[in-house]
Amino acid sequence: MDKIGVWFTCPMSNYLQDEVAKRFKLIKSWEIASKTAFINHHSKSIRAIVGNGAYGADSTLIESLPYLEIISSHSSGLDQIDLVKCKERGIRVTSTPDTLTDEVADLAITLILATVRRICACDQHVRNGLWKQQDFKLTTKGSGKHVGIIGLGRIGSAIAKRIHAFGCPVSYYSRTEKLNSGYKCHPNVIELATNCEILVVACSLTESTYHIINREVIDALGPNGYLINIGRGAHVDEPELVSALVEGRLGGAGLDVFEHEPEVPDQLIGLDNVVLSPHVGTCTMETRKAMADLVVANLVAHFSNEPLLTPVV
CATH class of the missing domain: 3.40.50.720 (NAD(P)-binding Rossmann-like Domain)
Structure with a gap:
């Protein structure tokens, strides 16, 4: 050979x-x-x-x-x-599908918790000596939040299993309904986003899923909603995401992938309701x-x- x-x-x-x-x-x-x-x-x-x-x-x-x-x-x-x-x-x-399922699902849960509890901002609050001046502002709990997952394949199912342990109702949107999943299937992403508080992107990138997260989906998720992306950067219309976060039309985001990696929009870097990760879903x-x-x-x-x-x- x-x-x-x-x-x-x-x-x-x-x-x-x-x-x-x-x-x-x-x-x-x-x-x-x-x-x-x-x-x-x-x-x-x-x-x-x-x-x-x-x-x-x-x-x-x-x-x-x-x-x-x-x-x-x-x-x-x-x-x-x-x-x-x-x-x-x-x-x-x-x-190499099954070898990375658990690792990516673990990161998705990490991003969910770090985003809703603003762990990175908490870390900076302590490191910058601000805790001596004032307590950190209140955040929101992760347990019990309704989680919607786009793509209920290997990774999506592993995420659902993990987040269900936090008492979170799970629903999903997928190309085909997973009849034995036990989770509610929504007919489209808009309806899924409307009925959840945390939306996780875990599908493959195809022509049909390119920019599947657009302005309409973001607005359906709303100012109290959170977007988590461990799929591909091109799943999200990045300028629309940035404007929604800056304008307060979206509560926060946890992102492991970006549309033009390794370039990340400057506006995202300055937001304390966003957790940024350098595409490390499989990096152990x-x-x-x-x-x-x-x-x-x-x-x-x-x-x-x-x-x-x-x-x-």
């Missing part, structure tokens, strides 16, 4: 790179001065791509690799991979190792003519 070239779209963990290098020819695309010239010269050996949620494989890259057989994504999100082109070419695609040592192991296992399975562990296409 050492002659099989694996194209890495961006730097990833040293562990993942080392594990791939033990079995294949690791190609670090970011170290190549002329990618076009390199691909033209080595295209026959490049038979696999490893990407992630930010740097996947678009149609241009896929078309430039005529011998490409598999894309093993270090992510559960597939919005950065041209799946249509992969199906046309018969290119296999794998992801345990989860990243599990994800890396699954990426490698899928590559090994494919080139050993064995069934893929987590096939998407």
